[in-house]
Amino acid sequence: MVRTRGAHRGGSSSSHAEAFEQKPRQRPTASIRRRGKGHHRESGPSSHGEAGSSTSHGEAGPSSSTPIDIHEEQENIIHHEEVVAGQDHDVLGGFPGGPEDTSLLTGFANHVACAIWDGQDRVDMKLVSHGKKLKRFGVCHAVVKPFVQNSGLMPLCDIIYEYPDKGLIQAFVERWHRETDNFHLPFGEMTVTLDDIFVLLHLPIVGGLLSNEALDFDVALECVIDLLGVELSKASSELNHFRGPHSASSINVSYLNMFADLQSCGRFAWGTIALTHLYEQLSDASLAHTKQLVGYLTLLQSWIYEHFPGLGRKQVLDNYDEQRPRATHYVTPRLNCTLVEVRAQLDALT
Known part of the structure; x- marks a missing residue:
């Protein structure tokens, strides 16, 4: 039968x-x-x-x-x-040398690591950092200093790395996965936490969150004139350029409205905001087609220095005050690490 x-x-x-x-x-x-x-x-x-x-x-x-x-x-x-x-x-x-079960890393086909395993050369990523320019501003003016202190952002005035370590940062970007918000390393996964933000930068991690809403043209124009002291004609020209197809060179004026009342800036959880922004930038930079990484790179670089003492060519200050943010413990030299060098060091971690 x-x-x-x-x-x-x-x-x-x-x-x-x-x-x-x-x-x-x-x-x-x-x-x-x-x-x-x-x-x-x-x-x-x-x-x-x-x-x-x-x-x-x-x-x-x-x-x-x-x-x-x-x-x-x-x-x-x-x-x-x-x-x-x-x-x-x-x-x-499934990816040879990479994840075999793609149910978690669903976007791995667009990840830079996939392109590297396929034998493609990594796009020479540009690190957009203005640390050297910010150093030229010097310390806060006596009139401005109270407002900066009330905002909770005063520690950032002294935490600026002039030279971002390109090879070091790019090697970690290659191991970042946007689905997990983690660096995937040989011994497991690691990520930047709120505790890291507070220890490295002394930024507040408790408080209100920002609501970044787009501003109308008239409101944005008023913010630029009143808060930045820009003339009407120049402000209007800049905003029109910002709204156009080549807006990358202009500032996002929607953030200016948050500083209209400088006395109330201290109520924001700036550390949480900085961490969220870092996650977003790392997720974008981990894609194979991305050509630049922007943001506060001092945060990422100091985090690597703190958790991976053997990586990077940083200099450690002997006269470091333990009461200051940990990021001020390091000084970045002009000479950077190579990407190939840091890749080998990360692969050797246990």
């Missing part, structure tokens, strides 16, 4: 359907298939078996002499399609 797929000898197909429904279905992931625990195709009797039981591929086929449970057959068909689709995804989505 011909046996339908999965049916028990001597048992009814309806009882098997109930057992099939009660048994939890395993997701057909690549790891389960490699362990042999997935649902595999079952071969029916061979062509040399019982008469009339074989198909052209040697699988069991339906017969009018055996009742077939329609619900069971539909479940088998759906599940078989899932396994086949999972196999195709495993072939196309």
